[in-house]
Amino acid sequence: MFSYLIRRIVGAIVVLIGISxxxxxxxxxxPGDPARAIVGEKASEEVVQQVRHELGLxxxxxxxxxxxxxxxLHGDFGFSYYNNQPVLxxxxxxxxxxxxxxxxxxxxxILIGIPxxxxxxxxxxxxxxxxxxxxxxxxxxxxxxxxxxWLIYNVAFKMGILPIGGSGSIMHLILPALTLGIAGAAYxxxxxxxxxxxxxxxxxxxxxxxxxxxPLRITFKHSLRNGIIPAVTYAGMDIAFLLxxxxxxxxxxxxxxxxxxxxxxxxxxxxxxxxxxxxxxxIIVVVVNIIVDLLYFLIDPRISLT
Amino acid sequence: MKQKVxxxxxxxxxxxxxxxxxxxxxxxxxxxxSNKNGSGSKNQSNQGAGxxxxxxxxxxDQRVDYAHLDPAMAYDFGSWEVxxxxxxxxLTYKPDSSELTxxxxxSYDVSEDGLTYTFKLKQGVKFWNGKEMKAQSFIDQFERxxxxxxxxxxxxxxxxxxxxxxxxFEGKADKISGLEAPDDYTLVIxxxxxxxxxxxxxGMPFFSPxxxxxxxxxxxxxxxxxxxxxxxxxxxxYDVGKQMVLKKNENYFxxxxxxxxxxxxxxxxxxxxxxxxxxxxxxxxxxxNQEINSADFVQLQSDPNFKDMLMKKELASTYYLAxxxxxxxxxxxxxxxxINMAIDKEKIVKLQNGRASVANQILPPTxxxxxxxxxxxxxxxxxxxxxxxxxxxxGHPDGFKVEMLSxxxxxxxxxxxxxxxxxxxxxxxxxxxxxxxxxxxxxxxxLKYGLVYTAWFQDFPDPTNFLDxxxxxxxxxxxxxxxxxxxxxxEKLNKAKSMAFGQERIDLYVEIQNEILAEAPWVPLFNxxxxxxxxxxxKGYYQHPVLMDPLHxxxxxxx
Numbered sequence: 012m013f014s015y016l017i018r019r020i021v022g023a024i025v026v027l028i029g030i031s032x033x034x035x036x037x038x039x040x041x042p043g044d045p046a047r048a049i050v051g052e053k054a055s056e057e058v059v060q061q062v063r064h065e066l067g068l069x070x071x072x073x074x075x076x077x078x079x080x081x082x083x084l085h086g087d088f089g090f091s092y093y094n095n096q097p098v099l100x101x102x103x104x105x106x107x108x109x110x111x112x113x114x115x116x117x118x119x120x121i122l123i124g125i126p127x128x129x130x131x132x133x134x135x136x137x138x139x140x141x142x143x144x145x146x147x148x149x150x151x152x153x154x155x156x157x158x159x160x161w162l163i164y165n166v167a168f169k170m171g172i173l174p175i176g177g178s179g180s181i182m183h184l185i186l187p188a189l190t191l192g193i194a195g196a197a198y199x200x201x202x203x204x205x206x207x208x209x210x211x212x213x214x215x216x217x218x219x220x221x222x223x224x225x226p227l228r229i230t231f232k233h234s235l236r237n238g239i240i241p242a243v244t245y246a247g248m249d250i251a252f253l254l255x256x257x258x259x260x261x262x263x264x265x266x267x268x269x270x271x272x273x274x275x276x277x278x279x280x281x282x283x284x285x286x287x288x289x290x291x292x293x294i295i296v297v298v299v300n301i302i303v304d305l306l307y308f309l310i311d312p313r314i315s316l317t
Numbered sequence: 318m319k320q321k322v323x324x325x326x327x328x329x330x331x332x333x334x335x336x337x338x339x340x341x342x343x344x345x346x347x348x349x350x351s352n353k354n355g356s357g358s359k360n361q362s363n364q365g366a367g368x369x370x371x372x373x374x375x376x377x378d379q380r381v382d383y384a385h386l387d388p389a390m391a392y393d394f395g396s397w398e399v400x401x402x403x404x405x406x407x408l409t410y411k412p413d414s415s416e417l418t419x420x421x422x423x424s425y426d427v428s429e430d431g432l433t434y435t436f437k438l439k440q441g442v443k444f445w446n447g448k449e450m451k452a453q454s455f456i457d458q459f460e461r462x463x464x465x466x467x468x469x470x471x472x473x474x475x476x477x478x479x480x481x482x483x484x485x486f487e488g489k490a491d492k493i494s495g496l497e498a499p500d501d502y503t504l505v506i507x508x509x510x511x512x513x514x515x516x517x518x519x520g521m522p523f524f525s526p527x528x529x530x531x532x533x534x535x536x537x538x539x540x541x542x543x544x545x546x547x548x549x550x551x552x553x554x555y556d557v558g559k560q561m562v563l564k565k566n567e568n569y570f571x572x573x574x575x576x577x578x579x580x581x582x583x584x585x586x587x588x589x590x591x592x593x594x595x596x597x598x599x600x601x602x603x604x605x606n607q608e609i610n611s612a613d614f615v616q617l618q619s620d621p622n623f624k625d626m627l628m629k630k631e632l633a634s635t636y637y638l639a640x641x642x643x644x645x646x647x648x649x650x651x652x653x654x655x656i657n658m659a660i661d662k663e664k665i666v667k668l669q670n671g672r673a674s675v676a677n678q679i680l681p682p683t684x685x686x687x688x689x690x691x692x693x694x695x696x697x698x699x700x701x702x703x704x705x706x707x708x709x710x711x712g713h714p715d716g717f718k719v720e721m722l723s724x725x726x727x728x729x730x731x732x733x734x735x736x737x738x739x740x741x742x743x744x745x746x747x748x749x750x751x752x753x754x755x756x757x758x759x760x761x762x763x764l765k766y767g768l769v770y771t772a773w774f775q776d777f778p779d780p781t782n783f784l785d786x787x788x789x790x791x792x793x794x795x796x797x798x799x800x801x802x803x804x805x806x807x808e809k810l811n812k813a814k815s816m817a818f819g820q821e822r823i824d825l826y827v828e829i830q831n832e833i834l835a836e837a838p839w840v841p842l843f844n845x846x847x848x849x850x851x852x853x854x855x856k857g858y859y860q861h862p863v864l865m866d867p868l869h870x871x872x873x874x875x876x
Contacts, residue, residue, distance in 0.1 A: 041756065044759050047758055050470040056795050057473075058472055065468060094384050096557060168593045175597070176560065178592045209591050264587075267558040
């Protein structure tokens, strides 16, 4: 297991270096001059040149990249071109809010998706299953931005029971979490259902039934542990899904997280912030995937990590 | 195989609440579309009915995070909204007027040759930390603006105009020789040549006094987010990306200002959410701080609860199509005149729900030098037949192909598509190239596009800020995106720039504008009209023609 872990970590570092190079090239390939973006439209060309020189933007791209990585390894993420803030402070101050939102969205997915998945497996091909399936299709098909705006208008504005966007309290979190979690909940429901239906057809379940085990015991003691493995697998990929979702959700709800920051910095061509947010997202996805792979082993000892 | 593992009586107990929740959310519509704090003022100026109460706190939204809080760096509407609250200048504008008045200066004197400006400063004005503002506080800020490491966009306003500015910038001198402080309350500025608009420049937020010791103690970068000025509002807190809280400066030198105790500003990047918050009565106004999007504007205009809360102001700005004089066939004046006549500007105004007025000249209507009755020979009225004829005379009876650079915003795209359709009617095939932000301005400066859809907003109410900045040959390609370079016009512009204020100077600008219009380097399209919406319980709000929202002047009629 130890050698497996080392291999995965080395692989992760290679992936992160690759991502940093690609992001750097894309950020610089986009037409537009960050120096101009900093000093504003009306500044003279001389001032722009001067700022370009100050930031080292007049150096060849590979020199800029290595200088950036060198600073990164010393913990220096640089300053935002847009508002002169240290990038690390900017990202870290928003990371807490994004983590909270992603966790809340994930909670919505689990709390709605898994029980509905179990229910539809239990009532497979019954009216309840059909109703859940229809709801599930609706959940998966809803565009995140549309559902978010619909909730803002109906729940926050018309009913006036929750705040219109922003952050700062648990009340601010409810609508964004619902928006973020609803599609994932539908996905978990389908995953758990198909997996549970499979498990119900296994011989050991039949044996358990023959031994007189109660339906509750069969579902929760014998079936769920096996039936939930695909959901755990999905949880790893789900992090990437949630990180993608927070960009849209945070923008719609004006929720001040890393997703909104990423979106704004792309619009502003704020390269140091773009780099930091992309690398942060990449690190989270890579680390969570390693953790999930290790979790398989704990849940199902039959899986060997070689 | 059919199976029944669980024996719950009915799954309905679980599903019904889900359906009910969906129905409740969709249908339960306690109507909050009318304002909670008032039923809609009939007072068009929104000056707020009833007596103002002392103090109080309001909430407003702000479109995006502040780019800069350092007055040497801030050069956008968003940042100026608060920078003007934190800092004062030598001169400012009268309330709701384009007329200059003294602020930190008690009086000023301009020498006869127009080269020496002497400002007598107010005494006893204090920074928020209690230190007194002195003449040196201004000199320190001038020096920061001319320090390469600061990277201030304001350098062009004083270098090389102020004596010794270039030497200081290049590190050849450790003082700006043209700035003197004979005593703590006298500031003398010497210029290399007379400059009619210099007083307006001194009214810009760049040239605010600063406490050098404080800036040195925290560094320039930190100063950009931890302001310290003499202004009416202090920054109590700033949670970047979330919220800024302004607290009244109790020691402000202007008695009775500011009128409120506190302003809480939420960074709200979603325009639609801002309108909903206003409708709920949560925010006090939507002015310079946020945009009202098209759909909401139409709805607000027809909503009896809100339409009387709207205010409007024609902005000192011109949206125009720059016709690149260096790209063929736009180098032919007849082609440029034909394009001028082919575009239906009324349609463009309609596309913006009337939030604009048709423009026929470079200067906006609020600017000195604007001509209400433009000479007929330079007033290109919409006439497609005449346009076709001119195009044929220019040797292009079947038209030609041209690329048009534009910004990528939703309304901008509607407008450029309308222009594209109009030009198609006279045979000109336009390919639209939408770009955003820095990519857009880089594209314009590359001078490779035949047409550029763009706009200019005034820095100060003087024609030099339009004619000189946008059409002097020396400004190609920095701001002169039409690549227009006429030596006679350049000469006159340089002359007018040095002239003292007065009718003679304005007359020269009128002459220059007509000379430019005859060559049609632009198609002036429209002057935008900005709408604000203000709660009826807010008193004293006005849309200033030069400055941002009057946060120091507003008060409430309730708490």
